[in-house]
Amino acid sequence: MNLADRLKSFSTPLTLATGVLLVAVLTELLGISLLVRIVTVMFVSMILVLGLQLFMGNSGILSFAHIGFMGIGAYTSVLFSMTPTAKELSNANLYPFLIPIHLPFLPSVLMGALLATFVAAVISYPLMRLSDAAAVITTFALLVIIHVVLVHWDRVTNGPRTLFGVDYYTTLWTSVVFCVITIFAVYLFKESRVGLRLRATRDDAYAAASIGINMVMMRWIAFIASAFIAGVGGALWAHFITSFSPYSFYLTETFVVLAMLVIGGPYSVSGAVVGALIVTAAREILRAIENYVNILQVFPQGFFGFTEVILAIVLILILVFRPSGILGSREISWPRFVRKQKATGDLDQPSAGVQGGSHV
Numbered sequence: 001m002n003l004a005d006r007l008k009s010f011s012t013p014l015t016l017a018t019g020v021l022l023v024a025v026l027t028e029l030l031g032i033s034l035l036v037r038i039v040t041v042m043f044v045s046m047i048l049v050l051g052l053q054l055f056m057g058n059s060g061i062l063s064f065a066h067i068g069f070m071g072i073g074a075y076t077s078v079l080f081s082m083t084p085t086a087k088e089l090s091n092a093n094l095y096p097f098l099i100p101i102h103l104p105f106l107p108s109v110l111m112g113a114l115l116a117t118f119v120a121a122v123i124s125y126p127l128m129r130l131s132d133a134a135a136v137i138t139t140f141a142l143l144v145i146i147h148v149v150l151v152h153w154d155r156v157t158n159g160p161r162t163l164f165g166v167d168y169y170t171t172l173w174t175s176v177v178f179c180v181i182t183i184f185a186v187y188l189f190k191e192s193r194v195g196l197r198l199r200a201t202r203d204d205a206y207a208a209a210s211i212g213i214n215m216v217m218m219r220w221i222a223f224i225a226s227a228f229i230a231g232v233g234g235a236l237w238a239h240f241i242t243s244f245s246p247y248s249f250y251l252t253e254t255f256v257v258l259a260m261l262v263i264g265g266p267y268s269v270s271g272a273v274v275g276a277l278i279v280t281a282a283r284e285i286l287r288a289i290e291n292y293v294n295i296l297q298v299f300p301q302g303f304f305g306f307t308e309v310i311l312a313i314v315l316i317l318i319l320v321f322r323p324s325g326i327l328g329s330r331e332i333s334w335p336r337f338v339r340k341q342k343a344t345g346d347l348d349q350p351s352a353g354v355q356g357g358s359h360v
Contacts, residue, residue, distance in 0.1 A: 009191075010184075010187075011333040011334055012187060012269065012270060012331040012332060012333045013183050013184045013187040013188075013269070014334070015332050015333055015334045016183050016269065016270060016273050016332060017180045017183055017184070018334075019273070019332075020043070020046075020176060020179055020180055020183070020273070021176065021180070023039060023277075024039065024043075024172060024173065024176045027039045027172065028172065036172050038280065038284055039172060040170065040171070040172045040175050040240060041237075041240070041280075042276060042277065042280040043172075043175035043176055043178075043179040044170070044175050044179075044233055044236045044237045044240065045233075045256070045257065045260065045276050045280065046179050046182075046272070046273060046276040046277075047175075047178060047179055047182045047229060047232060047233040047236065048066070048067075048070060048229070048230060048233040048234075048257050049257055049260045049261050049264075049272040049273075049275060049276045050179075050182045050183065050186045050229065050269065050272045050273070051066065051182070051186070051225075051226045051227075051228075051229030051230045051232075051233060052066045052226060052230075052257060052258070052261055052272070053186060053261055053266060053268075053269060053271070053272040054186045054189055054190075054222060054225055054226045054229065055219075055222045055223050055225070055226035056226075056261065056266055057190075057261075057266045057267050057268065057269075057271075057272075058189075058190060058195050058198040058199050058202065058222055059198055059201070059202055059218075059219050059222055059223075060202035061131065061135045061136070061139075061219070062135075062136045062139070062258075063139045063223070063226070064136070064139045064140040064142070064143045064254055065120075065139045065140075065142040065143045065146065066226065066227075066230050066254070066257065067143065067230070067249050067250065067253045067254045067257060068142060068143045068145075068146030068147065068249065069116040069119070069120060069146075069226075069227040069230035069231055069234070070116075070230045070231070070233055070234035070237070070249055070253070071146060071147070071150050071234060071246060071248070071249030072112070072115055072116040072119055072146065072150075072231060072234065073109075073112035073113055073115070073116045073230060073231025073232060073233065073234030073235045073238075074112065074234035074235060074237060074238035074244065074248075074249065075112075075150065075156065075157050075163070075234075075238070076111055076112040076115045076116070076231070076235075077108045077109050077111060077112030077113075077231075077234070077235035077238060077239070078108070078163065078166045078235075078238050078239070079098055079101070079156070080101055080102075080103045080107065080108040080111045080112070081102070081103060081104070081105055081108035081166070081167060081169070081239065082102070082165060082166060082167065083102055083165075083167075084099050084100055084102060086165035086166075086167075087099050087165070089165055090158060090163055090164050090165040091154075091155075091157075091158040091163065093154050093155045093158075094155060094156070094158075095155050095156065098156070105167075105169040105239065108235065109232060109235040109236065109239075112231045112232070112234060112235040113228045113229075113231035113232045113235065114228075114231070115231065116227045116228065116230060116231030116234070117224055117227050117228040117231060119227070120223055120224050120226075120227030120228075121220075121224050121227075123142070124142075124220060124223045124224070124227075125216070125220050127139070127142075128215075128216045128217075128219035128220045128223065129216055131205070143250070143254065146249075147246060147249065147250050150246035150249065151246045151247075157246060158245075159246075160245060160246060160247070161245065162243050162244065162245045163243065163244060163245065164242070164243040165242075165243075166238055166239060166241075166242040166243065167239065167242070168239065168240070168242050169239040169240075170236045170237070170239040170240035174236070175236060175240075178232060178236060182229060182232070183269065183273065185229075186229070186269050186272075187269045189222070189225060190269060194218055194221055194222070195222075197213045197218050198218040198219065198221075198222055200213055201213055201215040201218055201219070234249070255308075255312075256279065256283075256311075259275075259279055259311055259312075259314075259315050260272070260275040260276045260278075260279045260280075261275055261325075262275070262315060262318060262319065262325055263275045263278060263279060263314065263315060263318050263325055263326060264276065264278065264279075264325050264326055264327060265324060265325030265326055265327035265328050265329070265330070266324075266325060267324060267325075267328060267329035268327050268328070268329050268330055268331050269331065270327050270330065270331045270332040271325050271326065271327040271328070271330075273332075274326060274327060274332070275325065275326070278326070279311070282310075282311065282314070283307055283311065286306060286307040286310050286311070287307050289306065290303055290304070290306040290307055293306075
């Protein structure tokens with residue numbers, strides 16, 4: 001395979017990465033501190049959405065536990081990166097053996113991702129046998145379990161109280177580098193043998209089993225990889241916010257990440273990136289409107305919840321009129337914005353309810 005063919009096969013991640021870099025450069029040139037903060041959080045959210053797409057988009061199973069693994073990655077990474085003095089000040093009940101541990105930023109991120117991966121690997125294998133409503137309910141129960149542990153294990157997480165004293169490491173360009181790496185990793189997984197086999201089980205589990213595909217193993221591998229990316233996203237988020245509580249990793253964040261993926265298109269890597277971009281922009285515009293109405297005191301009791309309500313309505317409309325999201329299973333590529341996929345060998349399209357068979 002020559003260089004042109006290699007570049008063509010990586011057209012989608014190269015195009016997405018270029019778009020991410022352009023947004024980052026434009027943000028840096030504008031130099032608006034608030035915009036830098038918004039875009040940095042958007043790139044971290046994009047990493048989380050890409051991780052969820054890796055599992056949900058290829059397996060067809062909705063996972064609520066994703067944000068739970070984000071929380072595990074966040075708390076684990078800060079326990080390794082915080083100084084002993086900061087740990088003693090922020091959590092007086094912390095286990096003594098955790099206090100002297102102090103690692104640089106990148107090893108701390110890796111430790112957070114690895115622990116999230118380990119937890120996912122240990123508890124998820126039996127769950128991968130479930131499908132449809134049973135799998136969704138089980139992943140939601142898993143999110144609740146993780147949340148309860150984070151809230152009540154005060155000797156590690158400081159309980160329901162805010163954990164503070166975290167060093168600020170996640171800059172705009174840190175989030176950009178990790179986001180670009182995640183784009184390539186998720187796309188490579190999608191095009192790998194495991195990704196193709198997993199989508200085959202999504203489309204027809206019985207037909208896939210008849211040709212020797214182990215559905216449980218394929219799902220398990222994808223779930224573990226998704227948890228790893230969620231752990232990385234949680235670690236980056238924690239070192240950007242620098243103070244948080246377990247309630248930051250529960251239903252509100254779950255809803256936002258799911259909305260980004262569903263609106264953009266759960267069956268493509270491009271859909272995850274576009275969804276994160278669109279929802280972030282929409283949330284900031286709606287928040288500005290909400291704040292402006294409150295400043296004008298149009299409503300004596302205040303005007304709150306407008307952003308969440310509008311976002312929920314948009315999500316409902318997308319599910320009703322375009323259940324495959326904005327991009328469906330299409331991928332953005334260069335140089336043509338819309339490029340028809342060859343009719344043969346298309347394993348990227350769900351069997352029902354989703355338009356597809358084309359790359360953008």
